[in-house]
Amino acid sequence: MSGAPSSAPSAPASTPSPASPSDLQWNRANLIGLGFLHLASLAGILWMALVQFHWGTLALGVLWYGLGCVGITGGYHRSFAHKAYDTAAPLRWFYLLFGAAAMQTSALVWSADHRDHHRHTDDDDDPHSILEGFFWAHMGWIIRNRADRPGPNLDRVQDLARIPGFQWQHRYYWPIAIVMGWVVPALIALAWGDFMGALLVAGALRTTLMLHATWCVNSVAHTIGSRPYSRAISARDSLLTALITGGEGYHNFHHRFPGDYRNAIRWWQYDPTKWFIWTMSKVGLARGLQRTPVKVIAAARQQVRSADAA
Numbered sequence: 001m002s003g004a005p006s007s008a009p010s011a012p013a014s015t016p017s018p019a020s021p022s023d024l025q026w027n028r029a030n031l032i033g034l035g036f037l038h039l040a041s042l043a044g045i046l047w048m049a050l051v052q053f054h055w056g057t058l059a060l061g062v063l064w065y066g067l068g069c070v071g072i073t074g075g076y077h078r079s080f081a082h083k084a085y086d087t088a089a090p091l092r093w094f095y096l097l098f099g100a101a102a103m104q105t106s107a108l109v110w111s112a113d114h115r116d117h118h119r120h121t122d123d124d125d126d127p128h129s130i131l132e133g134f135f136w137a138h139m140g141w142i143i144r145n146r147a148d149r150p151g152p153n154l155d156r157v158q159d160l161a162r163i164p165g166f167q168w169q170h171r172y173y174w175p176i177a178i179v180m181g182w183v184v185p186a187l188i189a190l191a192w193g194d195f196m197g198a199l200l201v202a203g204a205l206r207t208t209l210m211l212h213a214t215w216c217v218n219s220v221a222h223t224i225g226s227r228p229y230s231r232a233i234s235a236r237d238s239l240l241t242a243l244i245t246g247g248e249g250y251h252n253f254h255h256r257f258p259g260d261y262r263n264a265i266r267w268w269q270y271d272p273t274k275w276f277i278w279t280m281s282k283v284g285l286a287r288g289l290q291r292t293p294v295k296v297i298a299a300a301r302q303q304v305r306s307a308d309a310a
């Protein structure tokens, strides 16, 4: 998965060339923004510990984390970037609003980066290749720019740009993100008199934790875990990552079958986003759910087993 805190301009496709430290430039806007987010998160913890603790504010933070997870995993990732299913307009707008609340760039930028990640997994044009190191894959790629890759390639998402809502969300990304991610929960918390607490907890702390959770898909789930479906890629099935992202941790399966609306296929594996999408399909808000045939999945597993036995 991708997940950057600010948008960047469209740029032509990059040409393969190894990035060395001298090719890297600080992305000052992202560095300052993330520094602010982490300090405000610390202030949120201190606020709850020393100033005012209210269960309503904590519950609001958890709820907004969950809604952001659905917006990113169900919307940005599986529906928009991979087109693993189609959404009816109300669900698409829900995803656009709460995806923005997660503060991981517009759906167009996020999807363009993510399509590049799948197209170039483990090669030099992967925007957050694990071969550049754990920290680079986690957040290094967000606070430093490669000279040979000045921004996401929006040519990759022309299909999405034609759908109502995407251009609007891209153009007004920052006001939407601030209103949906910070102002709305703070106004809700006025009901119990904790406006500032909600800004710090449901706004800053929730955003920061969810950014790191999403980045774990790019770092942890490309480093630690099993590879039951393909040994040719670094992506791994990671329960820990699944638990903090709403089910995005079964990353070896996902890279092997990226068009599948599921990340996990076993009933006991934790993929609530899959259950959410399935439920949406039953009430008419999602359709065309793509499933990889059981035979194809079994063949991939057998191929790995055979290679291990050889």
Ligand SMILES: [Zn+2]
Residues within 6 Å of the ligand: 001, 077, 081, 082, 114, 118, 254, 258
């Ligand atoms: Zn993906």
Ligand SMILES: [Zn+2]
Residues within 6 Å of the ligand: 001, 117, 217, 218, 222, 235, 251, 255
């Ligand atoms: Zn990946």
